[in-house]
Amino acid sequence: MAxxxxxxxxxxxxxxxxxDILRCILPEEMMTGIAIDYYAPYSEEYNAYPIDIEVKKxxxxxxxxxxxxxxxxxxxxxxxxxxxxxxxxxxxxxTSEDGKWHRTYSIGLKYPSEAEIVTEYGFDxxxxxxGYYVFTDTAPGKTEVVWASGNQGYSITAGNAAPEEYPTxxxxxxxxxxxxxxxxxxTGALGEKVGKPIAAGNIFMGRFEVLNALGDALSATKxxxxxxxxxxxxxxWYKYSPGEKFYDDGYDNDLVDNGIIYAIFYETSTNLxxxxxxxxxxxxIHPNMVAYAKADISARKDWTSFEMEFDYERYGKTIDMxxxxxxxxxxxxxxxxxxxxxxxxxxxxxxxxxDDMVLEYE
Amino acid sequence: MRHxxxxxxxxxxxLFGGSAAQARTAGDRWTYxxxxxxxxxxxVPMPFPVEIREIRGYNPLFLPYLEADxxxxxxxxxxxxxGLRFEYKGMKTVAxxxxxxxxxxxxxxxxxxxxxxxxxxxxxxxSFVSIPxxxxxxxxxxxxxxxxxxxxxxxxxxxxxxxxxxYLREGSPxxxxxxxxxxxxxxxxxxxxxxxxHYGAQIGADWRFSQHLKLHGxxxxxxxxxxxxxxxxxxxxMYPVYASVGIGYAF
Numbered sequence: 001m002a003x004x005x006x007x008x009x010x011x012x013x014x015x016x017x018x019x020d021i022l023r024c025i026l027p028e029e030m031m032t033g034i035a036i037d038y039y040a041p042y043s044e045e046y047n048a049y050p051i052d053i054e055v056k057k058x059x060x061x062x063x064x065x066x067x068x069x070x071x072x073x074x075x076x077x078x079x080x081x082x083x084x085x086x087x088x089x090x091x092x093x094x095t096s097e098d099g100k101w102h103r104t105y106s107i108g109l110k111y112p113s114e115a116e117i118v119t120e121y122g123f124d125x126x127x128x129x130x131g132y133y134v135f136t137d138t139a140p141g142k143t144e145v146v147w148a149s150g151n152q153g154y155s156i157t158a159g160n161a162a163p164e165e166y167p168t169x170x171x172x173x174x175x176x177x178x179x180x181x182x183x184x185x186x187t188g189a190l191g192e193k194v195g196k197p198i199a200a201g202n203i204f205m206g207r208f209e210v211l212n213a214l215g216d217a218l219s220a221t222k223x224x225x226x227x228x229x230x231x232x233x234x235x236x237w238y239k240y241s242p243g244e245k246f247y248d249d250g251y252d253n254d255l256v257d258n259g260i261i262y263a264i265f266y267e268t269s270t271n272l273x274x275x276x277x278x279x280x281x282x283x284x285i286h287p288n289m290v291a292y293a294k295a296d297i298s299a300r301k302d303w304t305s306f307e308m309e310f311d312y313e314r315y316g317k318t319i320d321m322x323x324x325x326x327x328x329x330x331x332x333x334x335x336x337x338x339x340x341x342x343x344x345x346x347x348x349x350x351x352x353x354x355d356d357m358v359l360e361y362e
Numbered sequence: 363m364r365h366x367x368x369x370x371x372x373x374x375x376x377l378f379g380g381s382a383a384q385a386r387t388a389g390d391r392w393t394y395x396x397x398x399x400x401x402x403x404x405x406v407p408m409p410f411p412v413e414i415r416e417i418r419g420y421n422p423l424f425l426p427y428l429e430a431d432x433x434x435x436x437x438x439x440x441x442x443x444x445g446l447r448f449e450y451k452g453m454k455t456v457a458x459x460x461x462x463x464x465x466x467x468x469x470x471x472x473x474x475x476x477x478x479x480x481x482x483x484x485x486x487x488x489s490f491v492s493i494p495x496x497x498x499x500x501x502x503x504x505x506x507x508x509x510x511x512x513x514x515x516x517x518x519x520x521x522x523x524x525x526x527x528x529y530l531r532e533g534s535p536x537x538x539x540x541x542x543x544x545x546x547x548x549x550x551x552x553x554x555x556x557x558x559x560h561y562g563a564q565i566g567a568d569w570r571f572s573q574h575l576k577l578h579g580x581x582x583x584x585x586x587x588x589x590x591x592x593x594x595x596x597x598x599x600m601y602p603v604y605a606s607v608g609i610g611y612a613f
Contacts, residue, residue, distance in 0.1 A: 009410040011410055011412050013412065014412040017461050018535050101535050
């Protein structure tokens with residue numbers, strides 16, 4: 001009876017309230033095929049949601065007709081397909097079909113970066129974005145490295161946590177200057193209820209995609225940035241303090257936590273622009289993998305040096321030098337305060353400090 | 363299970379109490395009866411919100427009730443009746459929604475609110491102790507009609523479920539989009555937001571088919587929102603509407 005009533009009571013669908021740019025379409029000769037992130041977090045710098053599109057080197061940016069695909073029924077100013085000057089960023093404001101909601105985007109077109117990335121990481125500089133630390137390493141004439149972390153996912157639900165209360169933060173007691181600090185945290189009563197009682201501090205080269213942060217969390221960690229050299233090894237300094245009680249489906253065990261620092265080097269393709277947590281879960285067995293390096297991290301009270309060499313034999317690949325020069329390979333250095341953090345295993349309180357890291361290459 | 367024992371205890375008390383009370387004498391203005399049965403219905407949003415696009419499933423659940431009443435007869439036609447009813451109200455539904463106010467429990471256990479588009483599975487099952495007050499009209503020797511109201515006091519609260527195959531816009535329809543696909547599920551639980559006291563209207567009828575036994579039917583319609591006033595996540599009010607049928611015993 002109730003079911004019949006419910007089925008017959010469905011009202012006419014309301015106009016859409018969303019105001020998204022779903023797709024940006026450029027003249028084909030400009031496109032490089034690099035995936036575009038349409039759901040990047042709000043940028044305070046641009047006062048808008050940023051969309052960055054990589055276009056072929058030498059494309060004329062002075063007058064570009066960018067076609068936008070929007071949430072059905074939504075409208076945009078300036079109009080989709082109108083000619084704009086993309087030598088600077090262009091602001092687009094989308095209004096939802098029901099007219100009640102707006103979303104402003106800042107769209108930038110840029111050539112592929114040819115400058116080398118920074119390869120010395122002092123972890124001295126971090127800015128606070130949306131309430132948490134984001135580490136950046138810069139050097140004159142080089143492309144800055146912006147480190148991604150699970151902080152972005154943590155921030156969705158963290159409420160008013162201070163930057164220091166996030167799993168990944170900055171510590172002023174570095175080996176030299178400031179340093180990176182990662183801590184495994186408990187997630188409270190509700191976290192235990194859903195079987196995800198801990199959050200390990202982590203950091204990686206690449207980007208964290210909020211879109212999948214809570215659903216397919218492994219896909220949310222997109223690891224890798226372009227690297228045009230053959231990496232040899234990563235060196236640096238660390239301290240590690242394991243937490244008291246180790247969680248592995250409960251605290252009834254004698255396990256001691258370990259941290260991890262590792263690096264991957266892989267070939268990109270149209271189908272694989274990033275490695276994600278899924279490949280990590282599969283033990284980095286993937287046809288695009290070229291090399292892997294790993295340092296085991298266990299309890300150390302004082303700053304201790306580590307050195308990890310890239311193992312190329314494991315994959316038996318030859319490097320295509322032409323592809324390397326054109327940006328066809330990615331590197332990612334990844335660190336976590338609990339080695340099993342991605343499987344929700346680790347000891348709350350485990351802390352990994354890292355400082356003065358260097359990526360050496362041929 | 364707790365409530366199962368409770369019901370059993372009430373049944374026993376009524377049976378023994380009933381046999382002790384014995385049948386009334388002809389001049390008595392008081393009559394007593396009890397009845398037990400099952401309820402079916404749902405927690406229905408009214409008016410039906412545009413956010414609900416499709417009902418994909420409905421399970422009425424097993425909802426027993428037990429009621430004991432005393433009636434005072436003013437004359438041979440009219441009486442006023444009141445008593446105690448122990449009842450469950452619940453349902454399980456699967457619906458496809460668009461832009462539905464939601465507060466989910468994220469994978470890390472914290473809560474996040476916003477606008478959900480996708481599938482919502484809802485499970486409601488709460489137990490109440492209710493006090494009905496109805497006017498009784500004796501239509502014929504075998505049929506009594508009843509109309510009045512009730513107040514319900516909640517004992518056990520459960521209103522929750524899960525969301526999947528969709529996405530949440532955090533905070534507003536233009537907030538960050540957080541997708542749940544490929545088997546990703548988030549839970550929600552509004553149990554603690556259910557109001558402690560509910561009231562509503564009810565109509566019913568009794569049909570005596572033997573000296574002591576009767577068939578009983580009641581429609582209860584809550585006039586108060588199932589949620590506390592301060593609860594704003596679900597933007598529309600929802601009202602429990604239930605029909606009950608049972609077998610009664612008149613002393």
